[in-house]
Amino acid sequence: MPESGFPSYIYTYTHTEDEASLCGMELRCLFGRVIPPMLFSSGIQVDVSRSPFIKERVDVMYAGDTLEEIYKQTEQVELAGQTFKVIFVKTNDLAPEHKVEYDERRAIEREIGMRIEGEADVNRPERVYGLVTLGGRWYFGTYHKNKATWLRQMQKPRSYSIALSTRVARAAVNMAVPRIPGVKAIDPCCGIGTVMVEALSMGIDIVGRDINPFIAAGARTNIAHFGFESTVTLGDIADIEEHYDAAIVDMPYNLYSSITPEEQFAILANARRIAGRVVIVAIEAMDEMISSAGFTIIDRCIAKKGLFSRHLMLCE
Structure with missing residues (x-):
């Protein structure tokens, strides 16, 4: 562990211009504060592959004001016979005049590598270290790179055009369930199961429900296709009796369905009844209706894709 006063973890992240709002809210939920651009330190450990935006994490072992201090400390690294690799993290907050170019980054990696007693392996190392x-x-410290596990989940056997994108669904899950252990979650209007698949891939205990038998069957097919197990029941949200720690509610859209404002309000009121923390996804802000249902909106963002936008509202 790093000595007192040093950050425990350093993260880097990236997003497109359209995803700036979505990324910002996801990181606020995961880390409990507004996150500065590109890279940041935190005492909170988050699996980097949970987020569609986090790129990498360094678990800090040593810190120094100069590279020479780091070089000296890395001589203490113990590998227990394992092979290793050192990566100079490209994302940093160095001023332009202090920018470290490619050749110098490689030279610094080699310098550290020579000071660590053990066998370097750039292709298949058993341990990876990062310098940032x-x-x-x-x-x-120890380096972790995002494995982008959600990419395989983009190709589902069952799909339809208005389903949430995998990246938005994954971010919404992280907003609803920033800490996984012991949390029971539900997607009470689960559609084809995009949110459920992302939650299950993170090890979250989630169940689903949908009022449409054809759509619910599609969710079961998608969940099974990726090797996950969960329950998708058929029926209205009003009939749910169990209480959950968190829920993600992707509201049915007037644009694509015949749902009335009264039916929308009933979904929100029942979501308030069955869960303590709810992420509501809608094609428009629903502040008045959300408030009338008994919720307080504690954070929000807009996820854009071309001309289409979705509002994500975290409610308690």
């Missing part, structure tokens, strides 16, 4: 600079200091 943040706030004028250098940090070295």
Whole structure:
């Protein structure tokens, strides 16, 4: 562990311009604060592959004001016979005049590699270490890269055009369930199961429900296709009796269905009844209706895709 006063973890992240709002809210939910651009430190450990935006994480072992201090400390690394690799993290907050170019990054990696007693393996190392600079200091530690596991989940056997994108669904799950252990979640209007698949891929205990038998069957097919197990029941949200820690509610859209405002309100009121923390996804802001259902909106964002936008509202 790093000595007192050092950050425990340093993360880097990236997003498109359209995803800036979505990314910002997801990171606020995961880390409990507004996150600065590109990279940041935190005492909270988050699996980097949970987020569609986080790129990498360094678990800080050593810190120094200069590279020489880092070089000296890395001589203490113990590998227990394992092979290793050192990565200079490209994302940093260095001023343009202090930018470290490609050749110098490789030279720094080699310098550290020579000071670590063991066998380097750039192709299939058993341990990977990262070097990153943040706030004028250098940090070295175990390196973790996002495995982008959700990419395989983009190709579902059952799909339809208005389903949430995989990235939006994954971010919504992280907003609803920032801490996984012991949390029971539900998607009470689960559609073809996009949200459920993402939640299950993170190890979240989630069940689903949908009023449409054909759509519910599609959700079961998609969940099974990726090797996950969960329950998708058939029926109205009003008939749910169990209480859950969290829910993700992708509201049916007037644009594509015959749902009335009264039916929309009933979904919100029942979501308030069955869950303590709810992420509501809608094609428009629904502040008045959400408030009337007994919720307080504690955070919000807009996820854009071309001309189409979805509002995500975290409610308690």
